[in-house]
Amino acid sequence: MTSRNIYLRSGRLDSLFRMFGWLLILEALLMLLPLAVCLIYGEADWLAFCCSAAVTGVTGSALAFFYRNSNSPIFRREGYLLISSVWIFFSIFGMIPFLLCESPLTLTDAFFETMSGFTTTGASVIADVEAQSHGILLWRALTQWLGGLGIVMFLIAIIPSLNDSGGISLFNAEVTGISREKLHPRIRQTVISLWTVYAMLTLLLVAVLLFMGMGVFDSVCQACSTMSTGGFSTRNGGITAWHSPAVAWAVTFFMFVGGINFISVYNVMRGNARQLFRNNVFRAYTGIVFVSVLAMAGWLHARGARSVDELLLSPLFMVCSAVTSTGFEYCPRIPFAAWGPLPLIIVIMLMTCGACAGSTTGGIKIDRAVALSRNLRNEIVHTLMPNCIRRVEVGGKEIPQSMMLRIAGFITIYMLTVSAGAMAMTAFGYDLTDSFFASTSCMGNTGLGYGATGAGYSALPDVLKWVFSFEMLIGRLEIYPVLALCCPPLWRK
Numbered sequence: 001m002t003s004r005n006i007y008l009r010s011g012r013l014d015s016l017f018r019m020f021g022w023l024l025i026l027e028a029l030l031m032l033l034p035l036a037v038c039l040i041y042g043e044a045d046w047l048a049f050c051c052s053a054a055v056t057g058v059t060g061s062a063l064a065f066f067y068r069n070s071n072s073p074i075f076r077r078e079g080y081l082l083i084s085s086v087w088i089f090f091s092i093f094g095m096i097p098f099l100l101c102e103s104p105l106t107l108t109d110a111f112f113e114t115m116s117g118f119t120t121t122g123a124s125v126i127a128d129v130e131a132q133s134h135g136i137l138l139w140r141a142l143t144q145w146l147g148g149l150g151i152v153m154f155l156i157a158i159i160p161s162l163n164d165s166g167g168i169s170l171f172n173a174e175v176t177g178i179s180r181e182k183l184h185p186r187i188r189q190t191v192i193s194l195w196t197v198y199a200m201l202t203l204l205l206v207a208v209l210l211f212m213g214m215g216v217f218d219s220v221c222q223a224c225s226t227m228s229t230g231g232f233s234t235r236n237g238g239i240t241a242w243h244s245p246a247v248a249w250a251v252t253f254f255m256f257v258g259g260i261n262f263i264s265v266y267n268v269m270r271g272n273a274r275q276l277f278r279n280n281v282f283r284a285y286t287g288i289v290f291v292s293v294l295a296m297a298g299w300l301h302a303r304g305a306r307s308v309d310e311l312l313l314s315p316l317f318m319v320c321s322a323v324t325s326t327g328f329e330y331c332p333r334i335p336f337a338a339w340g341p342l343p344l345i346i347v348i349m350l351m352t353c354g355a356c357a358g359s360t361t362g363g364i365k366i367d368r369a370v371a372l373s374r375n376l377r378n379e380i381v382h383t384l385m386p387n388c389i390r391r392v393e394v395g396g397k398e399i400p401q402s403m404m405l406r407i408a409g410f411i412t413i414y415m416l417t418v419s420a421g422a423m424a425m426t427a428f429g430y431d432l433t434d435s436f437f438a439s440t441s442c443m444g445n446t447g448l449g450y451g452a453t454g455a456g457y458s459a460l461p462d463v464l465k466w467v468f469s470f471e472m473l474i475g476r477l478e479i480y481p482v483l484a485l486c487c488p489p490l491w492r493k
Contacts, residue, residue: 016082018067023086023151024060027093028053030142034097037217038135045133048100056093080481086151087473091115094143101136108462115469117143118151119476120360122231122327122447123468125458130236134217140232141221147476148228148360149198149262153191197266198360202227205254212246226251229258229360231327231447239330245313248330252317259285259324259355261395281356281367281395285323288353288366292319292346299342300334309333318343322350325362327447337454344450348437351444352418362445362475364414368407371399413479417471418443424467425460442468443475 031053038046094117095110105113109125116123117140126132202223209219218234225232235241239251257265264276276282296315305311310333317330329336336343354363371394378390392399399407421439426432434451438460441448449456457465474482 014067017063021060021063028057034135034139037138041134043133045101045135048097052096080484084481108465112465118147119472120144120147120228120230121445121472123457137234141224144228144230145224194262208250226254229324229326239328255320255324255326259361261356261358296343322347324355325446351440351446442471445475
């Protein structure tokens, strides 16, 4: 490749550096919140956040200042580069508090924890979260809340100058799923509407948890982790630690809502609930949850479970946690590891599937599963009746054949990546079931653990932590933006 064939010229790189600067300034400002919490609680970790915010802020300000006059347009290619890179840079600077706090993590553990936060995975290497300062716990929750709808999505919402084709390119590169819907003609207004819905639901959950007796700090952290479908908690026992069925019911409901396309949630809040129930993706979502809970409840009943908690609440909570990639657990009587093989298989399938596109969840997404199943049905019909032509519709929109090929390719690469992660873990002597569960959990941004990772991911070798960190990244960005960077034609005219 000769230099004149390189697509990304210096001017366009300058525009990306300017945006990196803005994003790092945003991250530095976000660090001031846990800094303030440390001061309120009289904790020494305020100094760690002070240094982290200073380093991040100075770096961001320098980039924004030196490249302030860069106005080159941002197109699809630049958008992919920015989206893929920003999660790495955010994690690099976001791990500084974990390195400088009173209970510091190693470099590998700090990066893993931060990447797990921003990608809303929730897999943790901190064995005793209750021993951490309030500032660290809040920082973990904030990384998930910001990463829920997307880091760059937040930037589009607060910077008016991105209300152009550049903002559309970034929006298309970061939003998950098989389609890119807009609520308003102006992309910034669409993003603001989505963030408003997201923030309102978070505040509503905070109020509900406060009403149920949870403290202010715990309510805020749990609400941020729930609406982002992230799963970081302030207690070692997660939601089970509160021993409150009411809290578990509330978290279950909001996890379920977090798995719905936020454009559909916005329409419901505007009074258009009929549109939601007509959506075949939402019907598939509720159907998957219902069937999974029924199967789990029947299995647990056959093994002697009798209470409402055991037969309804715990299975429903676990199903919603797995399908929405939240990663919370609520098992007050029998730990999940003792539920048996059928619930384990169901959870693995739910983690792989994921919830609706356009939500904060991970996995393949139900939209793709619906499209693939309908295309399979059409192919069977076409085999029997060659002259019969039927369309594939998902969410009221026709899916062209080119998109079906893209969906099939995505699912193939997704499963190959999960298998590669599992193979890497088995190479270190781990059980095959534990390996596939951990790889599926990280790739699906779920964070649940089982067997070797049941007590957390801290015991894994550093090599595996880097492998799973990469899986979290490509799982959150849905593979193609990351793989596109390795494709030479992307950088040519």
